Amino acid sequence: MKRLNNINKIATITFGAVLALSSCKPDLISLNGPSTGSFPANAKEAEMGLFGAYQIISKLDAASTPMWHVMDNITDIGFARPGTNYTSPITSAITTDNALTNKPWQVHYQTIARCHTVLDNLEKLKSTMTDAAYKQLDAELRFIRAYCYSQLIELYGAVPLLKHSVDLANASVPRTPKAEIEQFLLDELTATADNLPLSQAQFGNVRASRIAAYMLKARVALYAKKYTDAAAAANTAITLAKTQHDLTPFNSTVNSVGKDHTATEPDLSNIFGHAGFKTSKEWIWVAEYNMNVPGNTHNQQYYSASRLGKGVCYWGPTQDLINTFQAKDGLPITESPLYDASKPFENRDPRLDMYCARPHMRYVGYQFEPATSFSTVKNYWPVINSTTTTAPSVANADATNAFRSFSGYGWRKVIDLADFNSTSVSGVSDLDVGIFRFAELLLIYAEAKIEANELDNTVYDAINRIRRRALMPDLPAGLTQAQLRKALRYERKVELANDGLRWYDLRRWDIAKTVMNGYIYLNRDAKAWTKEVLTGFDDSYTPIYNRTEAIKYFTTQEVVYKVNKDEYWPIPKSEMDANKQLKQNDGY
Template structure:
């Protein structure tokens, strides 16, 4: 049974008491509890307000799936069930009222408002707190605010920078240049980082730590192309992580990678499952969910899983991602002698099977076969639960349902296998979701050093730690800056797949106009293919297709990216209507 912290419980109490904690002050103060007029009256209330801000971040979702497991599915590596909200972002058709594009603006500014409700009044209770407690509370609130702004500027560019609450009489605020906000964030994170404890593992890492603050600073600096600052901040975070945060080895199921359903099911629960979020040292910052709190759940597992596995196959990897995974000798599939197109999943980077579900594998207790030639498949749950010595046969809904996987593949990261023994078809889940992971921290450091052209052994060490955890060979030594950049982009593409960072990577690297124009390839019918579908990989580790040959086997989704438009999402129309000083992004 999962052990919950008190964060979401206390947040629910305070939010129920004082409503949404927005910046507008009511005329009458509550007679039964705190109101926005007196809040916070003491340190306990201030802490509860902090928890409310943390909880609000967890409300950022789409299709009942936390945003971190949505964003990659509107890129070249992931695909969503076709529909307005998810097809329009990859066809340059997002409108100003698109729900996916609107929600981050709304939720992040709600979260910022909750931070300000406490921050603006924190000074008046300072005398009742120790300096350390006051400094940490202040720092955590400012960290949350900084995270929200770091997301807003990447999605929308220039946005209003609010450092205090605004009331309705002063709610029209112009957009602040992105570069000015980046500078604000870097200075802010520098000021608060050392006021935070190195780790907050006792809270399940759902509260910000010093390592998280330096990691956020490193990410902001990296995205701003301020590589020296990014490398320095990332190095500080890595140094602080010694003995606290680290990569977590894959469990024994990594031995099933490259093998079929009869052997076993690859399982990530020691990292991405309930147990992993409780004990893995890999998680630096986590979004917490709790079924005992109304509204603090999601349907991520329901939307992710196969039809036989009580899911609706809403999201899945593309053929482009599947083809990207190297062979176990570290070579791309177009060059490795280990690659056999008739057995395309053998001798591949184990992360293919650890992070993705593909034909002939076992997934959520069933043989996964999208091909209609498999009329029946094996159900391993009687074996898993100890009710039988052999699997049962069942009709293959994963090949016949009209809403089976649209890409031919599914994600393993967002699920916890044990939940499928009991989860109803509604799929309500409180599996936590990771926001900052040690693997990303290592890659931030490596990328910053590569882009600064400081190609020392620490770059190899950072990348190779991740490759060795995946049982892949280390990089050859003596690589050029361009070669290391390609290696780094491979690692970010496969290691961080479905962590929600690919959308940002494509834009900050300036390659979205190439990668997201033309076609992405899918294999809904699980057809076999030949080597001739690929001619190689480019410098960004994007597969290059022989389109004429590829469409004999794969289906396609046409993708469109318009420069000077699709770098950003539109400012929501509702926000433009409410704030007359806002201007719209180009192209909308």
């Protein structure tokens, strides 16, 4: 399959040379692109500029982990190792020089600058290109720019809306209201979507397609609460996707869910692994990484995996997420007769074990036991590699290491077992990262229809497609708008867990002020618990705890969310210093 790979390497060299000609100061580079006046000089250079814009998106990371797999770990469903960059966002203590919250501003504006370097001079190349090629190149660049702005306005609110490159003399640009930028993005995507190819699967979906553009339009409209527009755009994307995209069934390892470490380890490589990014129809748009491109790797798997599994377990699901997964009859665990608190991982939504790693099962080739009562555990790699039929015992570092999992759980979605059979402890990986996938598109459509109070069979069909893939029962018919909203929020919470969307959902649903105020629950010591720890779930499927009972078993992290402050992150101090027309967000 043809990918950007070597083209990306050429783009890095070519565009790096162009950047070297720019007179931008380091602290102003986010608002200023190269202004050589001659780039691109031909269609080939314009294409290299496009690839350069795609490539820089992969620079969006924190703790050497692509940002898409960081964001959920500063919410109620994921937890990061305690530290300034990741504890401050959940305790209302972010400062304007926080590395995590500064990075998206820098990378997105650098990407926008790269787009403008080509877009500003593209018109003069029109006569040298076919009309279709010109329109596609223009549309891809505008798609990338639209994606970057869609992220900026959700993270920071009003931001400077730049439609062309600016030089140093004009670098001070005021913030544009969020609603104005939202409309600009919707207009841009309406104008350009049909100029894109239906699919770019031949490039591994790392380039924008018509389907991706309509999906982005649907997401922007949904977040802007323009539900009719969101439903229409999502429906167009789903219709276009009929021959291109679909949900990929779980592989046979789904048969190991609910079982212990003696069963096969759940494996998501056919969706979220190297094989999945090559062959799964679920992916609509992907961020590409490549070992052969300097700087185009990450340490995502190393930061996620267990101590025994060659990782440092920097991130992990919370007890709140684990408790959210329904019983396999489709009922919450506080209501299902199938749930047994003494065997809490049996008879659950299979996505619990497919998406998360929990005690008593295999995780990256080892028996995973955070409890200190397990002094040794089984190493299954010799069995996996057929060098022996019996798994030897090894010392249990996942229970004794001072920096073992802080939540007591691990993420599976970011793991490809094949890498752990050969990768050293440095963990350098070029596993791709999905940005848009078909499951989210279905949920965007369903939510838009629910919020527009258009409760027809297409809503049920969209949600049930996802539930059926997960081997969960269909939703009962005849649900009210409120009941369907709760069902939708359950699906987004569990199906999109660790896809990086929860932070935005908490804010746009206006539930962060309750969900992120109080405590989130963890189980670092893997203690057993009783059913009395929970009293139920609220309308957004957030667990409600009997705190007196819960703290007997679980550890907690206090979380703080201040209204009229924590809706957005602060504008980086370096940008405030450089651009005197910027006004800081409230509370910082």
